[in-house]
Amino acid sequence: MEKSTSEFRIHLNGESVATKTSTLDALLVEKGYADAKVATAVNGTFVPARNRAAKALSDGDHIEVVSARQGG
Amino acid sequence: MNALDKRPAPAPSRFAAYGTELPSRLLLGTAQYPSPQIMAEAVAASQAGIVTVSLRREQARGRTGERFLELIRDLKARILPNTAGCRTAKEAITTAQMARELLDTDWIKLEVIANDDTLQPDLFGLVEAAEILSRDGFKVFPYTTEDLGAADRLIAAGCEILMPWGAPIGSGRGLANPYGLKTMRAYFPGVPLVIDAGVGAPSHAAAAMEMGYDAILLNTAVAKAGDPVRMAAAFAAAIDAGRTAFEAGLMEPRDMAQPSTPVAGTPFFDLPPRSS
Numbered sequence: 001m002e003k004s005t006s007e008f009r010i011h012l013n014g015e016s017v018a019t020k021t022s023t024l025d026a027l028l029v030e031k032g033y034a035d036a037k038v039a040t041a042v043n044g045t046f047v048p049a050r051n052r053a054a055k056a057l058s059d060g061d062h063i064e065v066v067s068a069r070q071g072g
Numbered sequence: 073m074n075a076l077d078k079r080p081a082p083a084p085s086r087f088a089a090y091g092t093e094l095p096s097r098l099l100l101g102t103a104q105y106p107s108p109q110i111m112a113e114a115v116a117a118s119q120a121g122i123v124t125v126s127l128r129r130e131q132a133r134g135r136t137g138e139r140f141l142e143l144i145r146d147l148k149a150r151i152l153p154n155t156a157g158c159r160t161a162k163e164a165i166t167t168a169q170m171a172r173e174l175l176d177t178d179w180i181k182l183e184v185i186a187n188d189d190t191l192q193p194d195l196f197g198l199v200e201a202a203e204i205l206s207r208d209g210f211k212v213f214p215y216t217t218e219d220l221g222a223a224d225r226l227i228a229a230g231c232e233i234l235m236p237w238g239a240p241i242g243s244g245r246g247l248a249n250p251y252g253l254k255t256m257r258a259y260f261p262g263v264p265l266v267i268d269a270g271v272g273a274p275s276h277a278a279a280a281m282e283m284g285y286d287a288i289l290l291n292t293a294v295a296k297a298g299d300p301v302r303m304a305a306a307f308a309a310a311i312d313a314g315r316t317a318f319e320a321g322l323m324e325p326r327d328m329a330q331p332s333t334p335v336a337g338t339p340f341f342d343l344p345p346r347s348s
Contacts, residue, residue, distance in 0.1 A: 013129040032133035037141065039127065039170030044162060046169035064129065066170055067137020068144070070111075071126025071154045072101030072241070072291035 008059040024055040027063065038065045085319065087121075087287050089233050089264060090179070090211040092150070094121035097281070097311050099152065099266065100304070101291025108143050110300050115147045118294065118304035123149045124181055126156050127171055141175075152213060154181040159194070161201035168205055180205060181235070181268075181289075183215045191241040191269075195222040199229060206230025215268050218252035220259055227263065234260065235268035235289060238280065242292045244272025247279055257284045274303075274310030281314025282322060 007020050012031060021027045024040060024047055040047045041064040047055050057063075087097045100120035105111035115123055125144060130137050144151060153171035158164035161184060168180040182205065184197035193216050202212045206229050214226050218236045226234060236256060239245035247253055248270065257265060267280045268289040277288045288311055297303030335341075 013131075033130070036130060036135065037138050037174065038130050039174040041166050041170060044166055046166045046173075048169075048173060064170075066127040066167075066174070067130040067134075068141045068153070068174060069126045069128040069137065070101075070103035070105075070140065071124050071156055072103045 011062045025052040038067050096121045097287040099289040104295035114300040114304040117301045119308050122152050124152045124154050152179050152181050155183045161197040164201045179211050181213045199225045203229040218256045233264040235266040237269040238267045239270025241269040246276035274306045278310040278314035282317050284318050
């Protein structure tokens, strides 16, 4: 089960948001990305999908959640 | 021997990248089209075997990426994700890793951008990222310049293809430095070379192909055309014409005129010219 922690703030795709979740996996569920086809990075480092459950979050972390878009 | 004296080695009529043979010498971007439908029709008309995509932030509860991916997968073209907008090797490496997981491909169009005005490559960051990504198993398609030193470093890093710019991204100015691009072609006769960026008209693409370039990557010139679908077809025809001309062998330019019609047997040849 997800361990409950006190609320802290992170930067999610550039926006400062509050969360009580302690792992990246739980954060994605909390923020509505549960089934989305996305890739993730924390503080500029890639976090593979298989590692999200073990990836602990800390106050002030910068989290990127991306998907495919038009590109040249 | 002077590098400029070397002719490019005979190339197969099919373009191959990292051992994968492709149906076309055109690589097409997927951005800036009037609509997704027109983008899909333009890709079909271009016959492009590779389409480029980017990674961007996904909104919470958003499904934009999934819908876009469904559209792209229906195109039946190979996906080449880019690292557009990355300003450091670190950003580009992380983006490439996210793209590999998301799109299930080890191909990456590597861009490390030096400044916002010219969007020219940061060659130092590019080489650094190419070394790390190649070691990590990526097949790197580096967006570079005609700089031969950087090109040598990219090849040493593991790149089996180079993508020099024609002109700044989105400028449509064509081949800004034809001499430099000819030099690069002559210097790397066996390396697949793709003109990436700056191509604005089919004639630019044909000119690059006549030089012996292997393929063209473009986006804006098709997406921002009055009729993107017809322009995609025009580029396909120009690239095919340019490649065929290169393989056929272009004549050497001459400094002076030389009659194309035989001189022998010309009527009045032995009479003095008369003014009236």
